[in-house]
Amino acid sequence: MNPLAPEQAVPQTEHDTLFTTPLDKAARFSFDEQVVACFPDMIRRSVPGYGQVLAMLPIFAKRHCGYQQQTADGRRVSRVYDLGCSLGAASMALAGEFAATDLQIKAVDVSPAMTEEAKTLLETHYPEHDIEVMTADIRTLQLEPCDMVILNLTLQFLPADDRRALLDKIHAALGEGGILVLTEKTHDFDEQQDAWLVERYYDFKRANGYSELEISGKRNALENVLMTDTLEAHHERLAAVGFARHTTWFRFLNFVSIVAFK
Ligand SMILES: C[S@@+](CC[C@H](N)C(=O)[O-])C[C@H]1O[C@@H](n2cnc3c(N)ncnc32)[C@H](O)[C@@H]1O
Numbered sequence: 001m002n003p004l005a006p007e008q009a010v011p012q013t014e015h016d017t018l019f020t021t022p023l024d025k026a027a028r029f030s031f032d033e034q035v036v037a038c039f040p041d042m043i044r045r046s047v048p049g050y051g052q053v054l055a056m057l058p059i060f061a062k063r064h065c066g067y068q069q070q071t072a073d074g075r076r077v078s079r080v081y082d083l084g085c086s087l088g089a090a091s092m093a094l095a096g097e098f099a100a101t102d103l104q105i106k107a108v109d110v111s112p113a114m115t116e117e118a119k120t121l122l123e124t125h126y127p128e129h130d131i132e133v134m135t136a137d138i139r140t141l142q143l144e145p146c147d148m149v150i151l152n153l154t155l156q157f158l159p160a161d162d163r164r165a166l167l168d169k170i171h172a173a174l175g176e177g178g179i180l181v182l183t184e185k186t187h188d189f190d191e192q193q194d195a196w197l198v199e200r201y202y203d204f205k206r207a208n209g210y211s212e213l214e215i216s217g218k219r220n221a222l223e224n225v226l227m228t229d230t231l232e233a234h235h236e237r238l239a240a241v242g243f244a245r246h247t248t249w250f251r252f253l254n255f256v257s258i259v260a261f262k
């Protein structure tokens, strides 16, 4: 995939019209069938830099995955976890750049509507690749030894108290030299700076065709569902978990991506 044309990474599907009519104020955002149907369009129009981040994943994998893992049938592969995989866009970005025999991907999501569709998409596009799609809660899932873990916009949906334990588990599963790529929406400590970033983020959504009603409907539905940390809190937590180095390699408004090295 060409990082300069990352829109190729995002499959084109149904247009996101979920918040075009006023909703019950208490309706919580959930990754159900309705979201699945328009998810690629929703995420492309809602997350600044989504395509660019996906496009860099195979580039990072090629530098940091050293075929360190052994499969049940004795092959040496790089094992990658895609945690909170949704429709498997990150897995797809990786599979597209690796020979089928070099990589083993474990894509996990707690939403059965997501994993059902992810399975179909991955089997259709990459029938030869070793990709397992699992419906599971990543908080209780046991991780096998691995070379790379992707948390692309997933940690933000876990209860705050569960985030550290997941990162501890990832750190323990990664082999020496392995990496975690952590992409998140964040907020800024400074209220004024935060307000500016949030306003420009809404401008980004407006520029992508979302109306005021859709923007406020989504904001209400995400309240207490998507809970952001500051960039500093992410780095502090990664340090506490024991990652030797961690660097913010991408930032676009309030969205960031960090790579952490075991
Ligand atoms: C914004 S989406 C992730 C997007 C995806 N990684 C991508 O690159 O297209 C967040 C996903 O995390 C999943 N999720 C939230 N909590 C989870 C949990 N405890 N275990 C597994 N998946 C979870 C949701 O079901 C949803 O599909």
Ligand SMILES: O=C(O)C(=O)C[C@]1(C(=O)O)C=C[C@@H](O)C=C1
Pocket (backbone or CB within 6 Å): 042, 043, 046, 047, 153, 185, 218, 219, 222, 226
């Ligand atoms: O914060 C918002 O308004 C968003 O739409 C962000 C976000 C995310 O970061 O995951 C929220 C839900 C959907 O998964 C797509 C994008």
